[in-house]
Amino acid sequence: MSAFGAFLKNDTFKGFLHTWWEGLKQNRGMRAELRRARSPLDVLVSRAYQRNFLPGLLRESGIRLVEDEMESLALPVGILAHVCKLDKRTIPEALAAMQAEKPGTGGRSMVDLRMQRLLAITDRDELYTACIRLVRFMDDTVNLTSLTESGFWxxxxxxxxxxxxxxVAPEQRPAKGDKK
Structure with missing residues (x-):
């Protein structure tokens, strides 16, 4: 038995997720069902998740999730139904770039306020709604891996x-693995 959430780092999972997301363009009924979901629980009990996503994940990548993993993964899967384009940058990097493009006029910008509110969220239902708003704010464009891993964890x-x-400015960030 592997560690909880270990499948997120699996390249086979990432490939399946990308293929599944691309398939949402053709399967508008499934996409619409996921877009109507108002909470991660709505996603978890949806036909699109239970009869398409989870069986496809097992069939295509051999990954069988435990109940808690299914529940945690429902949040990012539901949000992915709102994504139209993919970005190479992580979500906070993309938001920081948006902030740099539109510098504030002495006060805090809308991007700063949105980020502070998002970072304060601990409730998963509230996070679901906030992330859907964030996707819209970012012109329906996000990083697939960043959204999936962050929503899960x-x-x-x-x-x-x-x-x-x-x-933190890019040149000031600690290198990956540094604990300083």
């Missing part, structure tokens, strides 16, 4: 990584 460590990626 929305913890204090995830919020800390997002804050560092957003607020």
């Amino acid at each position: 929305w913890t204090e460590d995830t919020r800390k990584r997002w804050a560092l990626a957003y607020y």
Whole structure:
């Protein structure tokens, strides 16, 4: 038995997720069902998730999720139905770039306020709604891996990584693996 959430780093999973997301363009009924979901629980109990995503994941990549993994993965899967284009940058990096393009006029910008509110969220239902709004704010364009991993693992460590990626200038960030 592998560690909880270990499949997220699996290249086979990432390939399946990308193929599945691309398939949403053709399967508009499934996409619409996921877009109507108002919470991760709505996604979890949807036909699109239970009868398409999860069986496809097992069939295409051999990954069988435990119940808690299914529940945690429902959040990013539901949000992915709102994504139209993919970005190479992580979500906080993309938001930081948006902030740099539209510098504030002395006060905090809307991007700063949005990021602060997002980083304060601990409730998964609230996170689901906030992330859908964030996807819209970002012109329906996000990084598939960043969204999936962050939505799955929305913890204090995830919020800390997002804050560092957003607020700290790239040249000031610690190198990966540094604990300083």
